[in-house]
Every structure is written in C-alpha cells, then in structure tokens.
Amino acid sequence: MKSLNSAAQAVSTSRRRLLFGAAAASAGAMLVGCTSNESNDSKSEDTAAQVADDKPGKKVTIGYAGPQADHGWLNAVNEQAKGRAEKYEDVTLEMTEGSNDNAQQIGQIETLINKKVDVLVILPSDGKALTQVGLRAMRAGIPVVNLDRVFDNPQAYRCYVGGDNYGMGLNAGRYIGEQLKKKKNAKVVELAGVDNLELTQDRTRGFDDALKNYPNIEKVARQAAEFTVESGQSKMAQLLRAQPQFDALWNHDDDQGVGAERAIEQAGRDEFLMVGGAGSKHAMDAIKAGKGVLKATVLYPPTMAASAIDLARALAQGKGIGGLAEFEIPASLTLYSAVVTKDNVDEYMPTGFN
Structure with a gap:
C-alpha cells in the first residue's frame, strides 16, 4: 500500500x-x-x-x-x-x-x-x-x-x-457527503498518509473531487501522517487542538487510524464521524460495535x-x-x-x- x-x-x-x-x-x-x-x-x-x-x-x-x-x-x-x-x-x-x-x-x-x-x-x-x-x-x-x-x-x-487510490478518496468523500448533505456549514478534516507518495496525493485528490458535489461542506484542515500508529496519534492530536469543532474525519489508513482513535479518546471528542482506509479487522470490529466515532472504512483490498x-x-x-x-x-x-x-x-x- x-x-x-x-x-x-x-x-x-x-x-x-x-x-x-x-x-x-x-x-x-x-x-x-x-x-x-x-x-x-x-x-x-x-x-x-x-x-x-x-x-x-x-x-x-x-x-x-x-x-x-x-x-x-x-x-x-x-x-x-x-x-x-x-x-x-x-x-x-x-x-x-x-x-x-x-x-x-x-x-x-x-x-x-x-x-x-x-x-x-x-x-x-x-x-x-x-x-x-x-x-x-x-x-x-x-x-x-x-x-x-x-x-x-x-x-x-x-x-x-x-x-484504486483515487477511488478510495472519492468513495470516502461521497460517503461523508451523503452523511452531512443536510447540515449547513459542515466542516471536515483529513488525516492523510505520507505526503510525498503519489498514492497519498491520489487519495486526497479523489476526496476533494467528491466534496465538490457538496457545497455545504468545507475541508478546514489537513494533516499528513506516516502510516504508523505513532504518527497517527501525534498528527491527530495536532488536528484536534487546531480544530475545536468539525463534523467528519477522513483518515487514509487504518493502521495510523489506531493512533488517531487514541488521540480522539484522550481528547474526549465525539462530535464527528470518522472514515478509515484499507479495511483492517480492528476497524471492522469498531464499526460493528458502533460505539466510537469510526463509522466506515474504505477498502484497499x-x-x-x-x-x-x-x-x-x-x-x-x-x-x-x-x-x-x-x-x-x-x-x-x-x-x-x-x-x-x-x-x-x-x-x-x-x-x-x-
């Protein structure tokens, strides 16, 4: 990946x-x-x-x-x-x-x-x-x-x-768009992967293209991590400090998503929905349990x-x-x-x- x-x-x-x-x-x-x-x-x-x-x-x-x-x-x-x-x-x-x-x-x-x-x-x-x-x-x-x-x-x-890296971002954006299409002035943030990789750029491009169909949604912040639990946690903590309120998070990778979830729990935040990427068992278990912010993941099979x-x-x-x-x-x-x-x-x- x-x-x-x-x-x-x-x-x-x-x-x-x-x-x-x-x-x-x-x-x-x-x-x-x-x-x-x-x-x-x-x-x-x-x-x-x-x-x-x-x-x-x-x-x-x-x-x-x-x-x-x-x-x-x-x-x-x-x-x-x-x-x-x-x-x-x-x-x-x-x-x-x-x-x-x-x-x-x-x-x-x-x-x-x-x-x-x-x-x-x-x-x-x-x-x-x-x-x-x-x-x-x-x-x-x-x-x-x-x-x-x-x-x-x-x-x-x-x-x-x-x-399909572009397709990952596109489908993540469509899912978030449909969940927030009735909300005025909705805000989303993005936790990307390694920024110099073309696959990361493709996922972001797909996500941005999907959001163009939802004029009520604005992407207010983006932070690049490194596909690791540690980077996911530290970069998500930065996003949470910088953004006191938002409605959805698109995370490119379920491995770094484990760290992102830790940062979210430590911050006591739950006002938004989270969409992951790749399709890990951990993510699917969390989605099935339905207790946290993680509501979906986009497969990279x-x-x-x-x-x-x-x-x-x-x-x-x-x-x-x-x-x-x-x-x-x-x-x-x-x-x-x-x-x-x-x-x-x-x-x-x-x-x-x-």
Whole structure:
C-alpha cells in the first residue's frame, strides 16, 4: 500500500487496463468457471479459450517477491498470496523473504528468474527502481504479474493487479457527503498518509473531487501522517487542538487510524464521524460495535494478492478467465474501493487484516 508509484499510473492509461467493479471479497471469483462454445449436438469449430478453474491442471511454479511486511496491510498481502497458492494442488509457490531494499529485492527476483519459475508475481518495494528486473524476467520468457506498485514501463509486466487510490478518496468523500448533505456549514478534516507518495496525493485528490458535489461542506484542515500508529496519534492530536469543532474525519489508513482513535479518546471528542482506509479487522470490529466515532472504512483490498496468484496460474497454464469473452487474461485489474459500514461489515469481515 505504501507505494512510491501509484496504481493510478495504470488507471490513467486506458488502453492497458480494464476496470472491474467487483467487491474485494470476490476479487478472485472471476477466475472460477469454464465456458465453451462447442455444441454437444454438433461438431462446430472449437474457438473457445480454455478457462482457469479449481480443477488440478498443468503443474506450475509461481515465484512471489514482495517488500518487507512491516505494516498490517503488507503482511495481509503476503498471507493472501500464500493461502491462495495452497488452495491449488498444481501450484508450487517460491516465496522470497521480502525486502524494502531495492537492490536486495532485485537480487531475490533474479534468483527466481535463474530458477526458471513459470511466472512471477512481484510487489516491488519501488516500482520505478525495479522496472528493469521486470523487463529482464519478461525477456527471459517469464510472464510477470505486477502487484499494486506499478512498474514504469508496461513492457515490464504482462498483467497489473492493484487497488484504486483515487477511488478510495472519492468513495470516502461521497460517503461523508451523503452523511452531512443536510447540515449547513459542515466542516471536515483529513488525516492523510505520507505526503510525498503519489498514492497519498491520489487519495486526497479523489476526496476533494467528491466534496465538490457538496457545497455545504468545507475541508478546514489537513494533516499528513506516516502510516504508523505513532504518527497517527501525534498528527491527530495536532488536528484536534487546531480544530475545536468539525463534523467528519477522513483518515487514509487504518493502521495510523489506531493512533488517531487514541488521540480522539484522550481528547474526549465525539462530535464527528470518522472514515478509515484499507479495511483492517480492528476497524471492522469498531464499526460493528458502533460505539466510537469510526463509522466506515474504505477498502484497499489485500485480496489483490490472491487474485494475482489466480492470474499467474492462469497465465502459466495458458488459460483465460471465466465469465469473459476474451481468450486472454486482462492487461490490468483494478479493484473497487467499497465502503464498509455497520450495514455490510459482516460481508467484508473475512477480508479484514490484523
């Protein structure tokens, strides 16, 4: 989630992406099922693609390289990939230890290339810095599924899978706007992530664009944190001191949101509603309990890693996706940023991460 290259780069290039409005909990479901246009009653020409399903097929080895799991979301991504691979009898997963050091991660990927894995799933520590090793894999005939942090060059991957940072902000703004649309002179504040990251800028841009549709709402303050509990607490405390009254808070990240909640409780404030980001189990538990200010969270689904494994398996087996007319898997899959509230939290609870 803490990418140096936003998924929006892929989103903005329409000719190499397809937008799928699927909820996070069902992100991998499209890969199940089988279709054929061959009639049982006649010998028509078989032009239908083979489609990936759960039945054992050709044995494949998938190499997986991600950054160090130093954040709840990143750990959940790794677990999603591992768990999905274990589901398939025909998949062997070669998983690296993970690193936030670009040179070390490049070395880990080169080791997987030398092992001649059938396909690679790469969540780069820095998409721009690791573009060359993606190109190296593709030139070696190993398809690459680029996860979350997009490479600089579309030739460095066969398929991109990621979340929608702009969509997170947009849906957070829409939810807050609908809750406050009848309130005159409503005020909102924003607790952003790391400000120099494009993903943070995209989330803010989406939020601001959504609020343009609600002229009664003004964003009166914004503070950038660092996606940590400690930064969330300290930056939220600053916002609370500077703003004696407001009606809603949009927090970009549920991990830093734990700290924000602490600051809110210490200040004894409860006059506003809070919307989080990413979809942690802690946030969902709080939403379900309905006792604090946290009323919703906007998903950035870690299930994208499970979908990446599905797509990697389909690529290695030369299969397509059930439910689509296309013979090939898509060039890009962007997950939808669903808003989780008390009304639907039970549905999304299985995707919540620690």
